[in-house]
Amino acid sequence: MFLDQAVIFITSGNGGAGLVSFRRAKFQPKGGPDGGNGGKGGDVVFRANPHLNTLLDFRYKQHFIAKNGMPGAGSNWTGKSAKDLVVQVPCGTAVFDDDTDELIADLTKAGQEVVLAKGGQGGLGNAEFATATNQAPRNAQPGGTGVERKLRLELKLIADVGLVGFPNAGKSTLISVISAAKPKIADYPFTTLVPNLGIVSVPFGNGGFGSTTFCVADIPGLIEGAHEGKGLGMQFLRHVERNRVLVFLLDTTSEIEPQEQYKLLRKELKLYNPALDQKPRIICISKMDSHDDNAKKAFRVLKFRDPKTPIFLISAVSGEGIDEIKRAMWEKIQTSVAPVETAVTT
Numbered sequence: 001m002f003l004d005q006a007v008i009f010i011t012s013g014n015g016g017a018g019l020v021s022f023r024r025a026k027f028q029p030k031g032g033p034d035g036g037n038g039g040k041g042g043d044v045v046f047r048a049n050p051h052l053n054t055l056l057d058f059r060y061k062q063h064f065i066a067k068n069g070m071p072g073a074g075s076n077w078t079g080k081s082a083k084d085l086v087v088q089v090p091c092g093t094a095v096f097d098d099d100t101d102e103l104i105a106d107l108t109k110a111g112q113e114v115v116l117a118k119g120g121q122g123g124l125g126n127a128e129f130a131t132a133t134n135q136a137p138r139n140a141q142p143g144g145t146g147v148e149r150k151l152r153l154e155l156k157l158i159a160d161v162g163l164v165g166f167p168n169a170g171k172s173t174l175i176s177v178i179s180a181a182k183p184k185i186a187d188y189p190f191t192t193l194v195p196n197l198g199i200v201s202v203p204f205g206n207g208g209f210g211s212t213t214f215c216v217a218d219i220p221g222l223i224e225g226a227h228e229g230k231g232l233g234m235q236f237l238r239h240v241e242r243n244r245v246l247v248f249l250l251d252t253t254s255e256i257e258p259q260e261q262y263k264l265l266r267k268e269l270k271l272y273n274p275a276l277d278q279k280p281r282i283i284c285i286s287k288m289d290s291h292d293d294n295a296k297k298a299f300r301v302l303k304f305r306d307p308k309t310p311i312f313l314i315s316a317v318s319g320e321g322i323d324e325i326k327r328a329m330w331e332k333i334q335t336s337v338a339p340v341e342t343a344v345t346t
Contacts, residue, residue, distance in 0.1 A: 003054050003055045003056040003058070003059060003155075004054070004055060004154065004155040004156075004157075004195075004238075004239070005055065005152070005153065005154055005155070006055045006058035006059065006062075006152070006153045007062065007098055007150065007151070007152050007153075008058055008061075008062045008063070008064065008150075008151050008153065009062055009063050009064070009148070009149070009150050009151075010044045010063075010064045010065075010087070010116060010117050010148070010149050010151060011044070011063075011064070011065045011066065011117065011146055011147070011148045011149075012041055012042060012043055012044050012066045012085075012117035012118055012119040012120070012146035012147045013040075013041025013042035013043075013065075013066040013067050013068040013069060013082045013085075013119040013120065013146050014041045014068040014069065014119075014120045014143050014144065014145055014146045015038050015039070015040055015041045015068070015069045015119065015120035015121045015122040015123060015143030015144040015145075016037075016038025016039040016040075016041075016068065016069035016070045016071040016072065016079035016080075016122045016123065016143045017038045017071045017072070017122075017123045017140065017141070017142045017143045018035060018036070018037050018038050018071075018072050018122070018123035018124045018125035018126070018128070018140035018141045018142075018143075019035035019036055019038075019071060019072040019073060019074065019125045019126070019140055020033075020035050020125070020126045020137075020138055020139065020140045021033065021034050021035035021036075021073075021074040021125070021126065021127075022034065022035075022136070023074070023075070032130065032135060032136070033125075033126040033127045033129070033130050033135075033136060033137055034074055034075050034076050034125075034127055035072055035074065035076075035125030035126040035127050035140055036072030036073050036074065036075070036076050036077040036078045036079065036125045036127070037072045037078045037079065037122050037123065037124050037125050037128065038069055038070070038071050038072050038078075038079045038122030038123045038124075038125075038141075038143045039069030039070045039071075039072075039078060039079035039080045039081040039082065039122045040069045040081040040082065040119050040120070040121055040122050041066060041067070041068050041069045041081075041082050041119030041120040041121075041122075041143065041144070041146050042066030042067050042068075042069075042081075042082035042083055042084050042085050042119045043066065043084040043085070043115045043117065043118050043119045044064060044066050044084070044085050044087065044115070044116050044117040045084050045085065045086045045087065045113055045114070045115050045116070046086075046087050046089055046093075046095065046105065046107060046113065046114050046116055047086050047087070047088055047089070047107075047111065047112070047113045048089060048090070048091045048092075048093065048107035048108070048109060048110055048111060048112040048113075049088040049089065049090065049091070049110070050091050050110040050111075052088060052089065052090040052091075053090050053157075053197065054090065054155070055089070055090065055093070055153055055155050058153060064085060064087055065085070066082060066084065066085035066117070066119060066146065067082035067083065067085070068082055068143070068146075069081050069082050069119065069120070069122050069143060070082075071143075072122070072123070072125040072140075076125070076127050078122070079122060081122070082119065084115075084119075089107060089153065089155075090155055091107065091108060091109065091110055091112075091158055092107070092108055092155055092156045092157055092158040092242060093106075093107045093153055093154070093155050093156075094106045094107075094153070094154045094155075094156060095107070095114075095116065095151055095152075095153055096151065096152040096153075096154065097149065097150070097151065097152075098150040098151055098152040099150060104116060104151070108158060108242075116149065116151070117146065117147040117148070117149055118147060119144075119146055120143050120144030120145050120146050121143070121144040122143055122144075123140060123141030123142050123143045123144070124140060124141045125140050126138060126139060126140045154238060156238050156239055156241055156242045157195050157197065157217050157239045157242060158215075158242045159197060159215040159216060159217035159239075159242065159243050160214040160215050160216065160243070160244050160245060160329075160333050161200075161214065161215070161216045161217070161243060161244070161245045161246075161247055161329050161332075161333065162216075162217045162219055162239070162240050162243030162245070162246050162247070163175060163216065163217065163218050163219060163247050163249055164219055164240065164246055164247065164248050164249065164265055164269070165248065165249035165250065165251065165261075165265065165286075166251060166254065166256070166261060166264075166265070168251065168254075169249045169250065169251040169254075169261075169286060170249060170251065170286040170287055170316055171218045171219070171249050172196065172218055173316040173317070174218075174249065174284075174286070174314070174316045175196055175198045175216055175218040176198075176316075177316045177319070177322060178198065178200045178216065178322060178325075178326055179198025179199055179200050179216060180198065180199065181196050181197065181198030181218070195217050195218060195219055195220065195239050196217070196218040197215060197216070197217055197218075198215070198216050198218070199213050199214075199215055199216075200213060200214055200215075200216050200326055200329070201213050202214070202326050202327055202329075202330045212330065214329065214330060214333055216329070217239060217243060219237075219239055219240055237268075237269075237272045237273075240269065240272075240276060241273060241275075241276065243279065244279070244280070244332075244333055244336045245279065245280045245281065245282065245329060245332040245333055245336055246269075246276070246279050246280070246281045246282070247281070247282045247284050247325075247329065248261075248262055248265055248266075248281060248282070248283050248284060249284050249286050250262060250283065250284065250285050250286060251286055251287060252285055252286065252287050252288070252290065252291060252295075252299060253287050253290050258285055258299070258302060258304075259302065259303075259304055259305075262283060262304055262306075279336075280332045280335070280336045281309055282309065282310055282311075282312065282325070282328055282329065282332060283304060283306070283309050283310065283311045283312070284311075284312050284314055284325055285299055285302070285311065285312065285313045285314070286314055286315070286316065287315060287317075288313050288314060288315040288318070288320050288321070289315040289317045289318040289320070296313065299313055300313060310328055312324055312325045312328060
């Protein structure tokens with residue numbers, strides 16, 4: 001099951017208390033203070049794991065509590081510090097403070113880590129307070145208190161190419177043809193209820209040896225007013241933000257003309273986030289197998305008031321234009337600017 005939002009609670013460990021102790025040994029009845037310091041409490045650390053692609057685990061566990069540090073002991077022994085609690089999250093997870101809505105961290109790179117709750121420091125034992133004028137201190141510090149936070153996690157899928165279109169435009173069929181992904185496919189709107197990821201392979205050159213790969217995301221169908229939450233709305237628009245290239249899939253069997261579909265889709269993306277309208281894009285006119293040669297000729301000469309955007313006619317059913325669109329995607333990726341890694345804050 002795919003889950004891209006979760007609210008969790010984290011608590012770092014308390015520091016161990018320092019000890020009040022005096023050395024008592026044979027021939028040393030007044031050996032002086034020897035109370036050790038307490039150990040540090042465990043931090044709560046988030047780590048991006050490339051093998052995860054959903055926040056589903058956080059539906060069943062919402063509380064993450066690090067262990068406390070151990071108290072100090074006699075003979076100036078420092079208490080054992082607690083191990084950090086490492087929470088694994090998918091790459092592309094944004095972490096927000098649920099109370100203030102502040103973005104705390106954005107984990108986009110495999111292995112990236114951030115400390116989101118620091119453990120309390122261990123308290124000082126009475127040996128630390130001994131001075132020339134106070135040779136038998138009877139005070140020690142308690143351990144520092146851990147930090148509690150309520151966090152909201154939002155997963156934004158990281159893909160090179162995002163397929164954008166109205167419901168039933170053929171996005172799921174296309175990704176099933178160009179990759180090994182097996183999304184649910186049916187002839188009714190909103191068949192796709194979760195984003196699907198597929199790895200596409202493109203051969204080097206014309207018939208050369210070897211190939212290169214890139215990742216494609218099938219974003220669930222948008223409708224007019226999606227930026228306001230209509231349909232699946234903003235539930236999945238966030239996943240478009242991390243795509244380097246957008247492919248607008250236009251349904252030629254729809255009652256809405258392809259040019260109008262393109263206009264409405266761009267409008268929704270721009271209203272949600274103006275930066276999305278600046279991403280490299282490809283226009284893909286789909287379901288060519290449903291039309292005769294005369295209709296195809298009419299589609300080939302369509303004008304979109306966007307002369308710099310390449311246009312392709314495809315049919316995922318017959319295979320028409322599939323190789324061309326795959327190579328066009330790869331070429332666009334090569335010329336696009338990779339997303340800048342977001343600085344992690346704590």
